[in-house]
Amino acid sequence: MNIRRWTVGVLAAALIVPGVAACNSESAEPTAAASSAPADPKEALRASTKELAAGNFTFTMAGDGLTGKGLVHKPSNSVQFDMSFNDGSGSSMAMEMIMIEKDSWVRVDFGELAESVPQFAKLKDKFQHIDQSKIKDSDALAVDLENPDPAGAEALFKAVTDVQKTAENTYTGKLDASGVTDSGAIDSDLVKALGDQAKALPFTAKLDDQGRLAELAIPIPAAGETKAHEIKVTYANYGKAAAAQKPPADKVIEASPETYQMFQ
Template structure:
């Protein structure tokens, strides 16, 4: 699917790739429905001190509009962001003025069955990715291990067009689809200065890459009322959004979290030096189909 925004969808997509998923039964995640990204299993405390979001359907119109408005600045494409999960981290920047973006993702660690680290760089009209594969099972996966080239791999744009894992669409810049998520809020109340809590129907946030279709299906009716907390900066811009997701099957309870910072003050991503670049082999494109 096309990358509509600079997302961490590669978390789930990578772990669900058959060659990787077979080796990711422990440490790097379970095959099956997963959030994008998965985050710690503990619920984020409600800033008001109450664990429940209040009466169903009790939408504070002013509070919801404040949340919706808080995502407007994201569309200007000049910010830094982070995402985090169980054994997973992501951080990056989008800089629309220079038509550039960068994202660094790590799934698992050296003690996991599988560790995957990606450094994706986009500077129009080119893209590069540096891949590091490790973990206990990596030596038994030569086709994947051989992608550890130690250099940035230049990507053929004709082969990544429409690929949400390796491509980037500078017309749609939200890494987590937070605008769609705030539009899907079903219950919200202000809990403090710049803080909010409530519930969100993620089944209605189809434009968001924070949740994959498999997870929404696995959640069933629960997807219609997931607790969330949000924090805005002093200028009313979204700085943190955390959605609590219950356990489904083999997937433990988790929090999906994204943060935004440095609105208007991000820096341009830099293309790798020529002596650190090689052309991406076919195996790379096959891995991220």
């Protein structure tokens, strides 16, 4: 599940409004109990992502101007997350997405922009219902429960070039993100902006007492127009996430033809 690509596509679609031109999750702190992770640090990191493939967990994400939380529940083929965006200049936007089987519901709060566009203000409390079977470009949504990790930690750990165990359940090192193509946390635009710096990004990973990934933090250095920031993802409630629920019927409107055209 590539959250970066998904949110870009959905936010673009949400801006296409008929008649308008586009103008806790519970923290997963590792315990002090002895970890069941492999002794070799690289193997421990790679093994820590295996449980993510089961698609039953909650997560939080934070990055450059983005914060969010959500759940993945593969047993019911459902996903739900809330994301907030801030461009650093005072403008903000928030989005909530629910996906169950072949249906998606998206609610967008356009923040300050809604004050000048009445149609945007009306969408603040409404979910647009999107029938995924009507979308030809399925990658635009990119909610793939066969690859349910929102950050793509498995791909990132395969790119680890150096790692040490620095404390119980805690690992630090460096990774070469220059060749990573299937991570939701680090996309190609960021890699391009970082240049050679992408080849030696520092990271810290924390596992829970069963050797499962609990937290991944990657400090990103300043480069060009990219300011220094930290990408941080946490995972919790393995095997205990609740299925996503449809929004109330009185809060749902059908997505417009203009919205569907964005994905054709």
